Amino acid sequence: xxxxxxxxxxxxxxxxxxxxxxxxxxxxxxxxxxxxxxxxxxxxxxxxxxxxxxxxxxxxxxxxxxxxxxxxxxxxxxxxxxxxxxxxxxxxxxxxxxxxxxxxxxxxxxxxxxxxxxxxxxxxxxxxxxxxxxxxxxxxxxxxxxxxxxxxxxxxxxxxxxxxxxxxxxxxxxxxxxxxxxxxxxxxxxxxxxxx
Numbered sequence: 001x002x003x004x005x006x007x008x009x010x011x012x013x014x015x016x017x018x019x020x021x022x023x024x025x026x027x028x029x030x031x032x033x034x035x036x037x038x039x040x041x042x043x044x045x046x047x048x049x050x051x052x053x054x055x056x057x058x059x060x061x062x063x064x065x066x067x068x069x070x071x072x073x074x075x076x077x078x079x080x081x082x083x084x085x086x087x088x089x090x091x092x093x094x095x096x097x098x099x100x101x102x103x104x105x106x107x108x109x110x111x112x113x114x115x116x117x118x119x120x121x122x123x124x125x126x127x128x129x130x131x132x133x134x135x136x137x138x139x140x141x142x143x144x145x146x147x148x149x150x151x152x153x154x155x156x157x158x159x160x161x162x163x164x165x166x167x168x169x170x171x172x173x174x175x176x177x178x179x180x181x182x183x184x185x186x187x188x189x190x191x192x193x194x195x196x
Contacts, residue, residue, distance in 0.1 A: 090126025
């Protein structure tokens, strides 16, 4: 399905979702893709109850079989020199979503996305943010109708306790990637998460 495809996987600082993303790397590789990991500075330096940056870098490198790209300088060649067929950002925080929507390229992940869009190639977003239906709503809407940007289907993960929160269904990463490579949005875009 993804045989011969080179996929960039950008990871931003939604630390609680990394455990969901790691198995999806295997799914992408099982579908035939080469997966190149790119991280933000926050992923590299943060130590949280979910683990340290060093631990997560090791896990991403083990899962992909590739060295993590962790600087803007190393991510810039994704445009002219070492392009990817599709750039995935999963998880995508509200902070990085707002920057992407407003062309603020201040992290390796956002540079890789900018470089991919420069090549007229798809960028696939897997959102994980507590304010997608709040202050970040306009940024979400802007990205939903931006050329070459697609989404892993998403929905409210806790509508009563966190009514503004949205998270993608990361298990849909392979079909969403296949659709994005065809320049189409995987449907349905909006989904319902099972109650905890």
